Amino acid sequence: AQSVAQPEDQVNVAEGNPLTVKCTYSVSGNPYLFWYVQYPNRGLQFLLKYITGDNLVKGSYGFEAEFNKSQTSFHLKKPSALVSDSALYFCAVRELLGGFKTIFGAGTRLFVKA
Amino acid sequence: DTGVSQNPRHKITKRGQNVTFRCDPISEHNRLYWYRQTLGQGPEFLTYFQNEAQLEKSRLLSDRFSAERPKGSFSTLEIQRTEQGDSAMYLCASSLAGGADYGYTFGSGTRLTVV
Numbered sequence: 412a413q414s415v416a417q418p419e420d421q422v423n424v425a426e427g428n429p430l431t432v433k434c435t436y437s438v439s440g441n442p443y444l445f446w447y448v449q450y451p452n453r454g455l456q457f458l459l460k461y462i463t464g465d466n467l468v469k470g471s472y473g474f475e476a477e478f479n480k481s482q483t484s485f486h487l488k489k490p491s492a493l494v495s496d497s498a499l500y501f502c503a504v505r506e507l508l509g510g511f512k513t514i515f516g517a518g519t520r521l522f523v524k525a
Numbered sequence: 526d527t528g529v530s531q532n533p534r535h536k537i538t539k540r541g542q543n544v545t546f547r548c549d550p551i552s553e554h555n556r557l558y559w560y561r562q563t564l565g566q567g568p569e570f571l572t573y574f575q576n577e578a579q580l581e582k583s584r585l586l587s588d589r590f591s592a593e594r595p596k597g598s599f600s601t602l603e604i605q606r607t608e609q610g611d612s613a614m615y616l617c618a619s620s621l622a623g624g625a626d627y628g629y630t631f632g633s634g635t636r637l638t639v640v
Binding site: 415434445447453454455456460479497501503511513515517 | 567634
């Protein structure tokens with residue numbers, strides 16, 4: 412069965428500094444990997460996905476994520492954080508041949524301080 | 526198209542009552558998903574439909590829960606004999622079927638409080 416782990420409940424970073432939000436996954440086959448963001452009082456929004464190809468995936472709002480098959484990781488990154496990036500971030504995985512169910516991690520709260 | 530719409534936004538009900546939520550997906554999306562999210566947790570998968578067919582149900586979905594998607598358009602999620610543990614945000618999402626996975630578009634959710 413597929414699973415996702417986000418080892419940090421919270422990440423704090425100063426505005427302008429690079430940020431990383433960590434994610435590791437477990438699937439028995441090839442994964443589809445996703446990042447979603449949830450702003451206060453708003454629904455989940457799709458940020459980016461990895462299906463196949465280049466290990467560095469670019470998404471919305473300047474975010475990118477790096478797929479590392481050997482470490483089974485899919486960390487979310489941004490070169491320069493903004494205060495407006497403060498939100499709850501969810502990593503998610505779907506197994507390529509495992510049906511259409513996507514499993515979400517518990518989430519990491521990102522605080523960007525001015 | 527205004528995205529995925531969920532109604533009502535909030536529902537307060539007494540324990541033991543039945544509740545029904547509605548989800549209207551993006552019109553061209555043929556896949557529809559229901560998730561449940563409690564405070565401090567990620568969304569938990571409940572069930573999904575491709576067109577009108579319910580293709581997978583989570584073991585979390587007890588027999589008090591039922592979902593339908595008549596005619597492959599809107600969907601309803603009914604909870605019978607509600608319990609306090611059912612209090613959560615119920616999220617609906619939709620996506621396109623195809624060779625690649627397009628990611629989900631989520632609605633704003635229905636917050637259920639069972640008192």
